[in-house]
Amino acid sequence: MVLDGFDLVVLGTVIPTLIKSQELGFDAVGATFAATVSLVGVGLGALFIAPLSDRLGRRNLLVACVAWFSLFTIAVVFAPNVAWFSTFRLLAGLGLGACLPAALAYMNDYAPAGTAGKSTTRTMTGYHVGAVATAFLALMVIPSWRTMFVAGGLAGFALVPFLWFKLPETLPPVHHIPATAKSATAKSAAASPAGTPAATPDRAVAAPSPAEERASFRDLGRKPYPLIAAGVAVASFMGLLLVYGLNTWLPQLMASAGYSLNAGLALLLVLNVGAVVGLLIAGVLADRHGTKKIVLLWFGLSAVFLAALSIQIQNEVVLYAAVFVTGVFVFSSQVLVYAWVSQLFPVRLRGTALGFAAGVGRLGAILGPAVTGALVAAGIAYPWGFYVFAAAAVLAVIALAFVPQTVPAVSRTGASVGHP
Secondary structure, X not given: OHHHHHHHHHHHHHHHHHHHHOHHHOOHHHHHHHHHHHHHHHHHHHHHHHHHHHHHOHHXXXXXXXXXXXXXXXXXHHOOOHHHHHHHHHHHHHHHHHHHHHHHXXXXXHOOOOOHHHHHHHHHHHHHHHHHHHHHHXXXXXXXXXXXXXXXXXXXXXXXXXXXXXXXXXXXXXXXXOHHHHHHHHHHHHHOOOOOXXXXXXXXXXXXXXXXXXXXXXXXXXXXXXXXXXXXXXXXXXXXXXXXXHHHHHHHHHHHOOOOHHHHHHHHHHHHHHHHHHHHHHHHHHXXXXXXXXXXXXXXXXXXXXXXXXXXXXXXXXXXXXHHHHHHHHHHHHHHHHHHHHHHOOHHHHHHHHHHHHHHHHHHHHHHHHHHHHXXXXXXXHHHHHHHHHHXXXXXXXXXXXXXXOOOEEOOOOOEEXXX
Protein backbone atom coordinates (compact mmCIF):
# COMPACT_ATOMS: atom_id res chain seq x y z
CA MET A 1 0.00 0.00 0.00
CA VAL A 2 2.95 2.33 0.57
CA LEU A 3 3.99 1.72 -3.04
CA ASP A 4 0.47 2.52 -4.19
CA GLY A 5 0.66 5.72 -2.16
CA PHE A 6 3.94 6.56 -3.89
CA ASP A 7 2.29 6.09 -7.28
CA LEU A 8 -0.66 8.19 -6.16
CA VAL A 9 1.31 11.41 -5.76
CA VAL A 10 4.58 10.98 -7.64
CA LEU A 11 3.26 12.60 -10.82
CA GLY A 12 1.78 15.45 -8.82
CA THR A 13 5.22 16.16 -7.37
CA VAL A 14 7.13 16.07 -10.68
CA ILE A 15 4.61 17.56 -13.13
CA PRO A 16 5.21 21.24 -12.20
CA THR A 17 8.97 20.76 -12.68
CA LEU A 18 8.54 18.92 -15.99
CA ILE A 19 6.15 21.56 -17.32
CA LYS A 20 8.36 24.43 -16.19
CA SER A 21 11.56 22.95 -17.65
CA GLN A 22 9.80 21.34 -20.65
CA GLU A 23 12.19 18.41 -20.20
CA LEU A 24 11.36 15.40 -22.39
CA GLY A 25 8.99 17.73 -24.26
CA PHE A 26 6.48 18.08 -21.40
CA ASP A 27 3.77 20.72 -21.41
CA ALA A 28 0.28 20.78 -19.84
CA VAL A 29 -1.10 18.51 -22.59
CA GLY A 30 1.80 16.05 -22.28
CA ALA A 31 1.46 15.95 -18.50
CA THR A 32 -2.26 15.26 -18.76
CA PHE A 33 -1.58 12.44 -21.25
CA ALA A 34 1.06 10.87 -18.99
CA ALA A 35 -1.22 11.04 -15.94
CA THR A 36 -4.12 9.55 -17.90
CA VAL A 37 -2.13 6.70 -19.45
CA SER A 38 -0.65 5.82 -16.06
CA LEU A 39 -4.10 5.32 -14.64
CA VAL A 40 -5.29 3.33 -17.65
CA GLY A 41 -2.65 0.76 -16.75
CA VAL A 42 -3.68 0.72 -13.09
CA GLY A 43 -7.35 0.31 -14.05
CA LEU A 44 -6.62 -2.59 -16.40
CA GLY A 45 -4.55 -4.28 -13.71
CA ALA A 46 -7.37 -3.95 -11.17
CA LEU A 47 -10.04 -5.24 -13.54
CA PHE A 48 -8.25 -8.12 -15.22
CA ILE A 49 -5.32 -9.15 -13.01
CA ALA A 50 -6.61 -8.64 -9.44
CA PRO A 51 -9.47 -11.19 -9.79
CA LEU A 52 -6.84 -13.89 -10.33
CA SER A 53 -6.17 -13.70 -6.59
CA ASP A 54 -9.49 -15.52 -6.04
CA ARG A 55 -8.21 -18.40 -8.17
CA LEU A 56 -4.44 -18.46 -7.69
CA GLY A 57 -4.02 -17.06 -4.18
CA ARG A 58 -3.03 -13.63 -2.91
CA ARG A 59 0.71 -13.96 -2.21
CA ASN A 60 1.94 -15.08 -5.63
CA LEU A 61 -0.03 -12.33 -7.31
CA LEU A 62 1.28 -9.66 -4.94
CA VAL A 63 4.91 -10.73 -5.39
CA ALA A 64 4.71 -10.81 -9.19
CA CYS A 65 2.87 -7.51 -9.45
CA VAL A 66 5.18 -5.62 -7.07
CA ALA A 67 8.25 -6.86 -9.00
CA TRP A 68 6.68 -5.84 -12.32
CA PHE A 69 5.73 -2.39 -11.02
CA SER A 70 9.22 -1.80 -9.61
CA LEU A 71 10.95 -2.74 -12.86
CA PHE A 72 8.99 -0.30 -15.00
CA THR A 73 9.07 2.46 -12.37
CA ILE A 74 12.86 2.48 -12.61
CA ALA A 75 12.56 2.32 -16.41
CA VAL A 76 10.84 5.76 -16.29
CA VAL A 77 14.23 7.25 -15.35
CA PHE A 78 15.59 6.31 -18.80
CA ALA A 79 12.63 7.64 -20.81
CA PRO A 80 13.87 9.86 -23.69
CA ASN A 81 10.55 11.62 -24.31
CA VAL A 82 6.91 11.96 -23.19
CA ALA A 83 5.82 8.90 -25.20
CA TRP A 84 8.29 6.53 -23.54
CA PHE A 85 7.69 8.12 -20.14
CA SER A 86 3.96 7.41 -20.56
CA THR A 87 4.56 3.87 -21.89
CA PHE A 88 6.65 2.89 -18.88
CA ARG A 89 4.04 4.40 -16.56
CA LEU A 90 1.32 2.37 -18.33
CA LEU A 91 3.27 -0.87 -17.89
CA ALA A 92 4.05 -0.13 -14.25
CA GLY A 93 0.36 0.51 -13.64
CA LEU A 94 -0.61 -2.95 -14.90
CA GLY A 95 1.27 -4.51 -12.00
CA LEU A 96 0.33 -1.98 -9.36
CA GLY A 97 -3.38 -2.02 -10.21
CA ALA A 98 -3.79 -5.59 -8.98
CA CYS A 99 -2.03 -4.96 -5.67
CA LEU A 100 -4.68 -2.92 -3.84
CA PRO A 101 -7.64 -5.31 -4.39
CA ALA A 102 -5.50 -8.35 -3.64
CA ALA A 103 -4.07 -6.82 -0.47
CA LEU A 104 -7.47 -5.73 0.85
CA ALA A 105 -8.98 -9.12 0.07
CA TYR A 106 -6.01 -10.70 1.87
CA MET A 107 -6.57 -8.60 5.00
CA ASN A 108 -10.29 -9.31 5.06
CA ASP A 109 -9.64 -13.05 4.67
CA TYR A 110 -8.01 -12.90 8.10
CA ALA A 111 -9.88 -10.01 9.76
CA PRO A 112 -11.62 -10.79 13.07
CA ALA A 113 -15.41 -10.82 12.89
CA GLY A 114 -16.96 -7.37 12.96
CA THR A 115 -13.75 -5.50 12.11
CA ALA A 116 -13.93 -5.19 8.31
CA GLY A 117 -14.04 -1.39 8.48
CA LYS A 118 -11.10 -1.07 10.83
CA SER A 119 -9.04 -3.75 9.07
CA THR A 120 -9.54 -2.12 5.67
CA THR A 121 -8.88 1.45 6.77
CA ARG A 122 -5.81 0.52 8.82
CA THR A 123 -4.38 -1.36 5.87
CA MET A 124 -5.01 1.64 3.67
CA THR A 125 -3.11 3.97 5.99
CA GLY A 126 -0.06 2.59 4.18
CA TYR A 127 -1.46 4.12 1.01
CA HIS A 128 -1.32 7.61 2.47
CA VAL A 129 1.85 7.04 4.48
CA GLY A 130 3.41 6.35 1.10
CA ALA A 131 1.87 9.51 -0.29
CA VAL A 132 3.16 11.57 2.64
CA ALA A 133 6.65 10.07 2.35
CA THR A 134 6.69 10.76 -1.38
CA ALA A 135 5.61 14.37 -0.93
CA PHE A 136 8.25 14.80 1.79
CA LEU A 137 10.92 13.28 -0.47
CA ALA A 138 9.86 15.64 -3.26
CA LEU A 139 10.40 18.64 -0.99
CA MET A 140 14.02 17.48 -0.55
CA VAL A 141 14.97 16.36 -4.09
CA ILE A 142 12.82 18.30 -6.58
CA PRO A 143 13.76 19.51 -9.22
CA SER A 144 15.71 16.22 -9.51
CA TRP A 145 12.58 14.37 -10.67
CA ARG A 146 14.35 11.13 -11.69
CA THR A 147 15.30 10.51 -8.06
CA MET A 148 11.60 10.09 -7.28
CA PHE A 149 11.22 7.12 -9.62
CA VAL A 150 14.50 5.50 -8.57
CA ALA A 151 13.33 5.62 -4.95
CA GLY A 152 9.94 4.07 -5.77
CA GLY A 153 11.41 1.26 -7.86
CA LEU A 154 14.11 0.32 -5.36
CA ALA A 155 11.57 0.31 -2.51
CA GLY A 156 9.47 -2.18 -4.46
CA PHE A 157 12.39 -4.52 -5.15
CA ALA A 158 13.35 -4.38 -1.47
CA LEU A 159 9.81 -5.44 -0.53
CA VAL A 160 9.59 -8.49 -2.80
CA PRO A 161 11.59 -10.96 -0.64
CA PHE A 162 9.60 -9.99 2.46
CA LEU A 163 6.33 -10.66 0.63
CA TRP A 164 7.60 -14.02 -0.57
CA PHE A 165 9.05 -15.35 2.69
CA LYS A 166 6.81 -13.74 5.32
CA LEU A 167 3.27 -13.90 3.91
CA PRO A 168 1.22 -17.10 4.16
CA GLU A 169 -0.75 -18.14 1.12
CA THR A 170 -4.54 -18.02 0.99
CA LEU A 171 -7.23 -19.65 -1.12
CA PRO A 172 -5.60 -22.91 -2.22
CA PRO A 173 -7.87 -25.33 -4.13
CA VAL A 174 -10.73 -26.58 -1.97
CA HIS A 175 -9.97 -30.24 -2.61
CA HIS A 176 -6.63 -29.83 -0.81
CA ILE A 177 -8.34 -28.89 2.46
CA PRO A 178 -8.84 -31.76 4.90
CA ALA A 179 -12.43 -32.63 5.73
CA THR A 180 -11.75 -31.93 9.40
CA ALA A 181 -10.63 -28.41 8.53
CA LYS A 182 -13.80 -27.87 6.54
CA SER A 183 -15.91 -29.07 9.47
CA ALA A 184 -14.10 -26.80 11.90
CA THR A 185 -14.48 -23.86 9.54
CA ALA A 186 -18.20 -24.50 9.13
CA LYS A 187 -18.68 -24.53 12.92
CA SER A 188 -16.62 -21.33 13.26
CA ALA A 189 -18.63 -19.59 10.55
CA ALA A 190 -21.88 -20.61 12.21
CA ALA A 191 -20.73 -19.02 15.44
CA SER A 192 -19.84 -15.71 13.76
CA PRO A 193 -22.25 -12.74 13.64
CA ALA A 194 -24.42 -12.53 10.54
CA GLY A 195 -22.68 -10.86 7.64
CA THR A 196 -19.14 -11.33 9.04
CA PRO A 197 -16.74 -14.25 8.53
CA ALA A 198 -14.95 -16.06 11.32
CA ALA A 199 -11.55 -14.77 12.38
CA THR A 200 -9.43 -17.71 11.19
CA PRO A 201 -7.29 -18.28 8.11
CA ASP A 202 -9.17 -21.54 7.41
CA ARG A 203 -12.43 -19.76 6.70
CA ALA A 204 -10.73 -17.90 3.88
CA VAL A 205 -9.66 -21.09 2.12
CA ALA A 206 -12.61 -23.34 2.88
CA ALA A 207 -15.53 -20.99 2.26
CA PRO A 208 -16.21 -21.86 -1.40
CA SER A 209 -17.75 -25.17 -2.37
CA PRO A 210 -16.24 -27.02 -5.33
CA ALA A 211 -19.01 -25.73 -7.60
CA GLU A 212 -18.30 -22.19 -6.51
CA GLU A 213 -14.52 -22.35 -6.58
CA ARG A 214 -13.91 -20.29 -9.73
CA ALA A 215 -15.27 -16.79 -9.24
CA SER A 216 -15.81 -14.45 -12.18
CA PHE A 217 -17.36 -11.10 -13.06
CA ARG A 218 -20.48 -12.98 -14.21
CA ASP A 219 -21.24 -13.72 -10.56
CA LEU A 220 -21.67 -9.97 -9.96
CA GLY A 221 -24.56 -10.05 -12.44
CA ARG A 222 -26.59 -12.52 -10.35
CA LYS A 223 -29.22 -11.28 -7.91
CA PRO A 224 -28.92 -9.44 -5.60
CA TYR A 225 -25.54 -8.13 -6.75
CA PRO A 226 -26.24 -6.01 -9.90
CA LEU A 227 -27.71 -3.01 -8.04
CA ILE A 228 -25.04 -3.26 -5.35
CA ALA A 229 -22.24 -3.48 -7.93
CA ALA A 230 -23.66 -0.48 -9.82
CA GLY A 231 -23.90 1.71 -6.72
CA VAL A 232 -20.44 0.72 -5.52
CA ALA A 233 -19.01 1.29 -9.00
CA VAL A 234 -20.37 4.84 -9.21
CA ALA A 235 -19.13 5.67 -5.71
CA SER A 236 -15.70 4.16 -6.38
CA PHE A 237 -15.51 6.07 -9.67
CA MET A 238 -16.26 9.36 -7.92
CA GLY A 239 -14.04 8.56 -4.95
CA LEU A 240 -10.95 7.86 -7.02
CA LEU A 241 -11.71 10.86 -9.23
CA LEU A 242 -11.27 12.91 -6.06
CA VAL A 243 -8.21 11.04 -4.80
CA TYR A 244 -6.23 11.16 -8.02
CA GLY A 245 -7.49 14.51 -9.21
CA LEU A 246 -6.38 16.17 -5.98
CA ASN A 247 -3.08 14.35 -5.61
CA THR A 248 -2.07 14.86 -9.24
CA TRP A 249 -2.99 18.51 -9.55
CA LEU A 250 -3.19 20.07 -6.07
CA PRO A 251 0.29 21.68 -6.29
CA GLN A 252 -0.60 23.12 -9.70
CA LEU A 253 -4.04 24.25 -8.52
CA MET A 254 -2.46 26.10 -5.64
CA ALA A 255 0.14 27.60 -7.96
CA SER A 256 -2.75 28.85 -10.13
CA ALA A 257 -4.24 30.44 -7.01
CA GLY A 258 -1.02 32.35 -6.40
CA TYR A 259 0.71 30.08 -3.87
CA SER A 260 4.36 29.06 -4.36
CA LEU A 261 5.42 25.63 -5.66
CA ASN A 262 6.89 24.68 -2.28
CA ALA A 263 3.62 25.70 -0.61
CA GLY A 264 1.72 23.46 -3.04
CA LEU A 265 3.96 20.48 -2.27
CA ALA A 266 3.62 21.13 1.47
CA LEU A 267 -0.17 21.25 1.12
CA LEU A 268 -0.05 17.92 -0.73
CA LEU A 269 1.81 16.47 2.23
CA VAL A 270 -0.72 17.95 4.70
CA LEU A 271 -3.61 16.62 2.60
CA ASN A 272 -2.28 13.06 2.95
CA VAL A 273 -1.47 13.43 6.65
CA GLY A 274 -5.15 14.27 7.06
CA ALA A 275 -5.98 11.16 5.07
CA VAL A 276 -4.11 8.91 7.53
CA VAL A 277 -5.94 10.47 10.49
CA GLY A 278 -9.26 10.12 8.66
CA LEU A 279 -8.65 6.43 7.97
CA LEU A 280 -7.99 5.65 11.63
CA ILE A 281 -11.17 7.44 12.68
CA ALA A 282 -13.42 6.21 9.86
CA GLY A 283 -12.73 2.50 10.35
CA VAL A 284 -13.59 2.57 14.05
CA LEU A 285 -16.80 4.54 13.42
CA ALA A 286 -17.83 2.26 10.55
CA ASP A 287 -17.52 -0.88 12.69
CA ARG A 288 -19.39 0.80 15.52
CA HIS A 289 -22.23 2.54 13.66
CA GLY A 290 -22.40 0.73 10.31
CA THR A 291 -20.37 1.33 7.18
CA LYS A 292 -23.24 2.79 5.18
CA LYS A 293 -23.95 5.61 7.64
CA ILE A 294 -20.31 6.62 7.91
CA VAL A 295 -19.47 6.47 4.20
CA LEU A 296 -22.50 8.65 3.36
CA LEU A 297 -21.51 11.15 6.04
CA TRP A 298 -17.87 11.15 4.92
CA PHE A 299 -18.68 11.80 1.25
CA GLY A 300 -21.13 14.54 2.24
CA LEU A 301 -18.55 16.33 4.37
CA SER A 302 -16.00 15.91 1.57
CA ALA A 303 -18.29 17.88 -0.74
CA VAL A 304 -18.59 20.70 1.79
CA PHE A 305 -14.87 21.07 2.43
CA LEU A 306 -13.88 20.74 -1.22
CA ALA A 307 -16.26 23.54 -2.13
CA ALA A 308 -14.78 25.63 0.70
CA LEU A 309 -11.28 25.31 -0.83
CA SER A 310 -12.50 27.32 -3.81
CA ILE A 311 -12.25 30.37 -1.53
CA GLN A 312 -8.75 31.82 -1.52
CA ILE A 313 -7.48 31.75 2.07
CA GLN A 314 -4.92 34.38 3.03
CA ASN A 315 -4.17 33.11 6.53
CA GLU A 316 -1.57 30.33 6.23
CA VAL A 317 -2.64 28.48 9.38
CA VAL A 318 -6.28 28.44 8.28
CA LEU A 319 -5.28 27.27 4.80
CA TYR A 320 -3.28 24.32 6.12
CA ALA A 321 -6.07 23.42 8.55
CA ALA A 322 -8.65 23.49 5.74
CA VAL A 323 -6.55 21.22 3.53
CA PHE A 324 -5.88 18.86 6.45
CA VAL A 325 -9.60 18.48 7.26
CA THR A 326 -10.39 17.98 3.58
CA GLY A 327 -7.88 15.12 3.53
CA VAL A 328 -9.51 13.58 6.60
CA PHE A 329 -12.80 13.07 4.76
CA VAL A 330 -11.98 12.77 1.05
CA PHE A 331 -9.61 9.81 1.07
CA SER A 332 -11.19 7.70 3.78
CA SER A 333 -14.52 8.01 1.93
CA GLN A 334 -13.07 5.94 -0.91
CA VAL A 335 -11.55 3.38 1.46
CA LEU A 336 -14.88 2.93 3.24
CA VAL A 337 -16.32 1.88 -0.11
CA TYR A 338 -13.75 -0.93 -0.22
CA ALA A 339 -14.57 -1.90 3.36
CA TRP A 340 -18.25 -2.09 2.47
CA VAL A 341 -17.53 -4.26 -0.57
CA SER A 342 -15.66 -6.70 1.68
CA GLN A 343 -18.77 -6.93 3.87
CA LEU A 344 -21.35 -7.19 1.08
CA PHE A 345 -19.75 -9.96 -0.97
CA PRO A 346 -18.87 -13.53 0.13
CA VAL A 347 -15.28 -14.72 0.51
CA ARG A 348 -15.14 -16.50 -2.86
CA LEU A 349 -16.08 -13.24 -4.64
CA ARG A 350 -14.09 -10.85 -2.46
CA GLY A 351 -11.08 -10.39 -4.74
CA THR A 352 -13.29 -10.19 -7.82
CA ALA A 353 -15.65 -7.63 -6.27
CA LEU A 354 -12.78 -5.51 -4.95
CA GLY A 355 -11.07 -5.73 -8.34
CA PHE A 356 -14.29 -4.59 -10.03
CA ALA A 357 -14.74 -1.69 -7.62
CA ALA A 358 -11.10 -0.63 -7.92
CA GLY A 359 -11.04 -1.12 -11.69
CA VAL A 360 -14.14 0.94 -12.37
CA GLY A 361 -12.90 3.43 -9.81
CA ARG A 362 -9.68 3.79 -11.78
CA LEU A 363 -11.77 5.13 -14.65
CA GLY A 364 -12.62 7.96 -12.28
CA ALA A 365 -8.94 8.18 -11.42
CA ILE A 366 -8.32 8.68 -15.14
CA LEU A 367 -11.08 11.24 -15.55
CA GLY A 368 -10.10 13.29 -12.48
CA PRO A 369 -6.58 14.25 -13.62
CA ALA A 370 -7.78 14.55 -17.25
CA VAL A 371 -10.60 16.96 -16.42
CA THR A 372 -8.47 18.95 -14.00
CA GLY A 373 -5.63 19.00 -16.53
CA ALA A 374 -8.03 20.39 -19.14
CA LEU A 375 -9.08 23.10 -16.66
CA VAL A 376 -5.40 23.88 -16.01
CA ALA A 377 -4.73 24.14 -19.75
CA ALA A 378 -7.74 26.46 -20.09
CA GLY A 379 -6.53 28.60 -17.19
CA ILE A 380 -9.67 28.11 -15.06
CA ALA A 381 -8.56 25.28 -12.75
CA TYR A 382 -8.90 27.54 -9.74
CA PRO A 383 -11.64 27.63 -8.48
CA TRP A 384 -13.56 25.39 -10.92
CA GLY A 385 -11.49 22.31 -10.17
CA PHE A 386 -12.76 22.32 -6.59
CA TYR A 387 -16.36 22.73 -7.75
CA VAL A 388 -15.97 19.64 -9.96
CA PHE A 389 -14.55 17.67 -7.03
CA ALA A 390 -17.41 18.74 -4.73
CA ALA A 391 -20.00 17.66 -7.32
CA ALA A 392 -18.33 14.23 -7.60
CA ALA A 393 -18.65 13.72 -3.83
CA VAL A 394 -22.37 14.56 -4.00
CA LEU A 395 -22.90 12.00 -6.79
CA ALA A 396 -21.19 9.35 -4.66
CA VAL A 397 -23.65 10.05 -1.83
CA ILE A 398 -26.59 9.61 -4.20
CA ALA A 399 -25.26 6.32 -5.60
CA LEU A 400 -24.53 4.75 -2.22
CA ALA A 401 -27.91 5.74 -0.79
CA PHE A 402 -29.42 2.93 -2.90
CA VAL A 403 -27.03 0.20 -1.68
CA PRO A 404 -28.34 -1.93 1.22
CA GLN A 405 -26.44 -2.14 4.50
CA THR A 406 -26.16 -5.95 4.23
CA VAL A 407 -27.18 -8.56 1.67
CA PRO A 408 -27.71 -12.34 1.73
CA ALA A 409 -25.19 -14.46 -0.15
CA VAL A 410 -26.33 -16.40 -3.21
CA SER A 411 -25.37 -19.68 -4.78
CA ARG A 412 -24.16 -19.97 -8.36
CA THR A 413 -27.79 -20.66 -9.34
CA GLY A 414 -29.01 -17.44 -7.71
CA ALA A 415 -30.64 -19.03 -4.66
CA SER A 416 -30.28 -17.22 -1.34
CA VAL A 417 -28.07 -19.16 1.07
CA GLY A 418 -27.78 -16.77 4.01
CA HIS A 419 -25.34 -14.07 4.85
CA PRO A 420 -21.78 -13.98 3.44
